[in-house]
Amino acid sequence: MDVFIAIVQILDSTIRLSVPLLLACLAGLYSERAGVFDIGLEGKMLVGAFAGAAAASVFHSAFLGLGMAIVMSVAFALVHGFASITHRGNQIVSGVAINFVAAGSTIILGQAWFQQGGRTPALQPGERFEAITLPGASAIHDVPIIGPIYSELLSGHSILVYLAFAMVPFTWWVLFRTRFGLRLRAVGENPAAVDTAGISVAWLRYRALICTGILTGIAGAYLSMVQNGGFVKDMTAGKGYIALAALIFAKWRPVNAMFACLLFGFLDAAAIRLQGSPLPLIGKVPVQFMQALPYVLTVILLAGFIGKAIPPRAGGVPYVKER
Amino acid sequence: MSTPYAKLPAWADYGLIPLINLSVAFIVAGFVVMLVGENPFRAAVILVEGAFGKGTGIAFTLFYATTFIFTGLSxxxxxxxxxxxxxTEGQAYIAGLGVGVVCLAFDSVLPWWLTFPLAIAAGAAVGALWALIPAYLQAKRGSHIVITTIMFNFIAASIMVYLLVGPLKPAASQAPQTRNFLAGAELPKLNWIIELFGAKIRSAPFNICFLLALVMAFLVWLLIWRTKLGYEMRTYGHSPKAARYAGISETRIVLIAMMISGALAGMMTLNPVMGDQHNVAIDFVSGAGFVGIAVALMGRLHPVGIVLAAILFGMLYQGGAELAFEMPAISRDMIVIIQGLVILFAGALEHMFRPYVQALFASFSPRSVGIEAVKGKGA
Structure with a gap:
């Protein structure tokens, strides 16, 4: 029974740890499917985390915080769009720039406004998103097997967790069952064809980037307002890049993205849980090995040893209209 | 790459437009300083004085610049x-392993002038090997080099952390770093050069790696614009199709370019490890690889531009430390913002002001923006 409880606990933290990855990964899905590479996910999450925690602690409202996180993250996404769509700049370069501006400005502004070494004040109850207890969770807590799974694993998360997982079918529906989604995918594969059909490539790509901004904003808000009670400098700690890896791992598909993020979240949860304790058969595994595993797996996938990851064909190429 | 823009006179292309882009980056940075509630002009004065006001400041500026020349060239x-x-960040970090092992092995037996070449070779070799894998995957398996090199940065960091908290750490020590090197792995300082000009230096890590960096800058210039290999690299960079048509092997050129790039990144390690700290510590690269992106873009990928841009960033690092001391609201992270803005305006938005400059030129002298081919790049 102890083993079972331990497994439920690991899976529970898997869910918690994979939520920011999942939101960022879906965010990247929108822009990359529209043909705009975005390695600025990390920076936009960071901006969202900072703006969310700062606004929540100043206005004493979690929802205002979330709104601010989204607004600021979208603003950074639009800068990326301005550089890479309007001015046809290099998308990678623009993404790198955004990551740096985000990393620096969150610390500088945080220190100037709150004087706590780049942190925002610790969020009080009501300023962060509280855990939601699903109906009947306490009632069936003691039922074997189902009880712990329902009350520990599924219940007791914040609204953003459920939102993140709801975004998976929603994103699938938007991309594969709506006109907007069809055009968005088309603009990532063959923008000239979309242009010929009389649809603005630039405006479509901008809209895709706004979706990206909204989702990275929520991802950032989750980090600073759910997982942690406030903003800490550099709190994304490479999650944006792991999300990018997950996106490739998922071959740019929403449902696969969820499984990839859950896998990477599980590796993270297992690394924390196993810290120092030996595994059966394998022996003691260094924590650093577990931390590096998502990246190693992605490289192996990219090398084509586990299927082949084919990116959207027009990805990374600015669209120049024929003149 | 074909740009949808007409040609400008070379001095405008290589002087005026970068200057405009850079100015805009600094003006935006000035707004951030204002947002924090400080005077941007006073901040600029403190920054420049901190970097060039005293001999020690100059030595530190050049010490940082040395690092950035290597990563910029890379x-x-x-x-x-x-x-x-x-x-570049990960290649430099993992090269710390090569340099560190050489130093630990030979610092008690050999004098520095024998350890140094060995360490150069080891650092360059490890950096090159770390770049070789993504290069191979790009050339042979078509995996995007940007993504693989990002992944390799994280893998390099994990390996180095594992080694520095485990096998490379002396048993008696708590700090995650190697033991301190003996005199056989300490590089001589160059501070006397600055003291020749009458400036006083208390203590600064400015060392002979600076000369190595300048030599490398010259060699890179030679390679890119004066050798067949460099010509092939530029051809491939402009148009992979044309390169293929000309019979240039795609695999070979990608592998060679990335290995040279990785080797230069690896040599960066010598400056902080052998010239300053005399050990290999966790996170000793601390973002210098990423600064290299800004330096390379600002220097328009030309070694002379890169050396100048590296000195500018060295100035920002050294002056930024002084600034943090004088204006507590502005920490050293201000440089990260400036770095980002430089990458944004000199890199991603490099063509933003071009149409306006062109219109201006056209109104003065239409011939200067005429369609006739102007001299090619690299003039």
Missing amino acids: VAVAAHCGLFNIG
Whole structure:
């Protein structure tokens, strides 16, 4: 029974740890499917985390915080769009720039406004998103097997967790069952064809980037307002890049993205849980090995040893209209 | 790459437009300083004085610049071949292993002038090998080099942390770093050069790696614009199709360019490890690889531009430390913002002001923006 409880606990933290990855990964899905590479996910999450925690602690409202996180993250996404769509700049370069501006400005502004070494004040109850207890969770807590799974694993998360997982079918529906989604995918594969059909490539790509901004904003808000009670400098700690890896791992598909993020979240949860304790058969595994595993797996996938990851064909190429 | 823009006179292309882009980056940075509630002009004065006001400041500025010349060259060599090597950071970090092992092995037996070449070779070799894998995957398996080099940065960091908290750490020590090197792995300082000009230096880590960096800058110039290999790299960078048509092996050129890039990244390690700290510590690269991106873009991928841009960033690092001391609201992270803005305006938005400059030129002298071919790049 102890083993079972331990497994439920690991899976529970898997869910918690994979939520920011999942939101960022879906965010990247929108822009990359529209043909705009975005390695600025990390920076936009960071901006969202900072703006969310700062606004929540100043206005004493979690929802205002979330709104601010989204607004600021979208603003950074639009800068990326301005550089890479309007001015046809290099998308990678623009993404790198955004990551740096985000990393620096969150610390500088945080220190100037709150004087706590780049942190925002610790969020009080009501300023962060509280855990939601699903109906009947306490009632069936003691039922074997189902009880712990329902009350520990599924219940007791914040609204953003459920939102993140709801975004998976929603994103699938938007991309594969709506006109907007069809055009968005088309603009990532063959923008000239979309242009010929009389649809603005630039405006479509901008809209895709706004979706990206909204989702990275929520991802950032989750980090600073759910997982942690406030903003800490550099709190994304490479999650944006792991999300990018997950996106490739998922071959740019929403449902696969969820499984990839859950896998990477599980590796993270297992690394924390196993810290120092030996595994059966394998022996003691260094924590650093577990931390590096998502990246190693992605490289192996990219090398084509586990299927082949084919990116959207027009990805990374600015669209120049024929003149 | 074909740009949808008409040609400008060379001095405008290589002087005026970068200057405008850079100015805009600094003006935006000035707004951030204002947002924090400080005077941007006073901040600029403190920054420049901190970097060049005293001999010690100059020595530190040049010490930082040395690091950035290496990483800037590393990014630039790959960029000439059309490859975005975002992995300079990881290649430099893992090269700390090569340099560290050489120093630990020979510092008690050999004098520094024998350890140094060995360490150069080891650092360059490890950096090159770390770049070789993504290069191979790009050339042979078509995996995007930007993504693989990002992944390799994280893998390098994990390996180094594992080694520095485990096998490479002396048993008696708590700090995650190697033991301190003996005199046989300490590089001589160059501070006396600055003291020749009458400035006083208390203590600064400015060392002979600076000369190595200048030699490397010259060699990179030679490679890119004066050798067949460099010509092939530039051809591939401009148009992989044309390169293929000309019979240039795609695999060979990508592998070579990335290995040179990785080797330059690896040599960066010598400056902080052998010239300053005399040990290999966790996170000793601390973002210098990413600064290299800004330096390379600002220097327009030309070694002379890169050396100048590296000195500018060295100034920002040294002056930024002084600034943090004088204006507590502005920490050293201000440089990260400036770095980002430089990458944004000199890199991603490099064509933003071009149409206006062109219109201006056209109104004065239409011939200067005429369609007749102007001199090619690299003039």
